[in-house]
Amino acid sequence: MARAISNIVSALIFAIAISALISLILISFHNLVSYTEVLHQVEMLEMKRASERLRISANLTSNTLTVNMTNVSPVVIDVISVVVHDRISNSLKLIPQHIIIPPGCTKSLTISLYSINATVLFITSRGTCFIVVIENGVVKY
Amino acid sequence: MRAVSYIVAALVLTAIAIATTILYVINFTSYFEKSKGILIKVFSYRKESLLERIAFLYYVVSNDTTLILIYNYGDLDVEISDLIIDGVSIPRSLYIVKKFDGSSLGYIVPANTREPYILEVRVPLVGDLHTLIIVSKRGNSFTYKLGA
Numbered sequence: 001m002a003r004a005i006s007n008i009v010s011a012l013i014f015a016i017a018i019s020a021l022i023s024l025i026l027i028s029f030h031n032l033v034s035y036t037e038v039l040h041q042v043e044m045l046e047m048k049r050a051s052e053r054l055r056i057s058a059n060l061t062s063n064t065l066t067v068n069m070t071n072v073s074p075v076v077i078d079v080i081s082v083v084v085h086d087r088i089s090n091s092l093k094l095i096p097q098h099i100i101i102p103p104g105c106t107k108s109l110t111i112s113l114y115s116i117n118a119t120v121l122f123i124t125s126r127g128t129c130f131i132v133v134i135e136n137g138v139v140k141y
Numbered sequence: 142m143r144a145v146s147y148i149v150a151a152l153v154l155t156a157i158a159i160a161t162t163i164l165y166v167i168n169f170t171s172y173f174e175k176s177k178g179i180l181i182k183v184f185s186y187r188k189e190s191l192l193e194r195i196a197f198l199y200y201v202v203s204n205d206t207t208l209i210l211i212y213n214y215g216d217l218d219v220e221i222s223d224l225i226i227d228g229v230s231i232p233r234s235l236y237i238v239k240k241f242d243g244s245s246l247g248y249i250v251p252a253n254t255r256e257p258y259i260l261e262v263r264v265p266l267v268g269d270l271h272t273l274i275i276v277s278k279r280g281n282s283f284t285y286k287l288g289a
Contacts, residue, residue: 005151009158013165020173027177031184038188045194049214080255083199083210090203092210092259094241119199123257127196127214 048075049126054101056122058132058139065111065120065139067132071101078125082111085119190279192216195250197273197285198257202266207287209260209273211238213250221248223276226264236262 053073059066071077079099085092101107111120116137122130133140194215201208213219221238224231238246239259250258260275271287 005155005158009162012162016166016169020169024173024176024180027180031181035184035188038191042191042194045214081257083257085199085201090201092201092208092241094257096256098255121199121210123198123212125214125255127194127198127212129196129198131199 045126049128051075052077052124052126052128054122054124054130056130056132056141058120058141060113060134060137060139063113065113065132065134067109067111067120067122068106069099069101069109069122069130070106071103074103076103077101079107079109079122080125081121081123082109083121083123084111084113084115085121086115087117087119088115186279189217190281193219193277193279193281195219195275195277195283197283200287205263205265207262207264207266209262209285209287210257211250211260211275212257213252213254215252218252219250219275219281220278221250221260221275222278223274224260224262225274225276226262226266227271231262231264235264236260 051073052075053071054077055070055072057068057070069079077100079097079101082095082097083092084095095111097109099107099109113120113134116134118134120132120134122132124130131141192215194213196212196214198210198212200210221236224236233248237260238248238250239261240246240256241259246258250260266287269288273285273287275283275285277283
């Protein structure tokens with residue numbers, strides 16, 4: 001009888017230990033998979049960010065800056081903001097945007113500019129910044 | 142009499158075995174829960190750490206203040222725990238994250254807002270080239286060369 005009880009207890013303890021071990025392994029595996037997914041997601045983001053390329057041509061006429069942005073990269077670019085640094089007053093101005101440029105496409109943008117010396121930043125959703133410099137009313141890149 | 146002692150012995154043994162099993166199960170369960178918690182915490186900490194992303198966009202120097210344009214392109218808000226310029230840790234009272242309208246965000250750079258923010262550093266920068274490091278609360282560091 002005692003032997004039978006001890007056998008049952010041992011089997012019970014063994015079963016608990018094994019199930020706990022398997023659970024821990026499964027939890028580890030699940031977390032590892034989810035971690036790898038995040039790693040992959042971040043790597044993809046950085047890869048896309050690194051490949052963002054915009055060809056910008058700009059023209060300044062009577063306080064209006066007309067900008068043509070051509071996406072020469074293989075990824076869709078989303079311009080989220082334009083920041084104008086007026087280098088005369090040393091002030092920064094944010095102009096929110098939502099310009100989605102598919103690969104190979106060109107989008108135009110007009111900005112009112114009241115300074116002949118300014119730096120215009122085009123910021124993408126992936127944190128890339130494209131710059132147009134205006135010096136004495138002349139557009140430089 | 143001998144038969145009774147067999148029964149008693151078996152009962153005592155059973156009681157001891159059951160008590161030991163209960164103790165073992167309770168201890169094991171709490172140990173298991175603790176291990177599971179640590180494991181999940183380690184992985185989630187690593188994941189959160191990976192999702193922190195800061196881009197330095199531009200900077201403007203005016204008098205004793207440097208305005209650094211930063212953008213959080215990650216999925217999580219970044220809390221700045223330390224700012225190091227040229228190897229020197231800057232006191233927290235000398236820098237702050239601001240929106241373009243001038244409102245303060247403290248030390249948080251929000252994510253998913255489609256908006257860049259200004260890191261205002263009230264430290265005079267002498268010379269042309271400076272190295273700026275933002276250390277986040279999750280332990281990431283983002284380096285930017287000012288003037289490069």
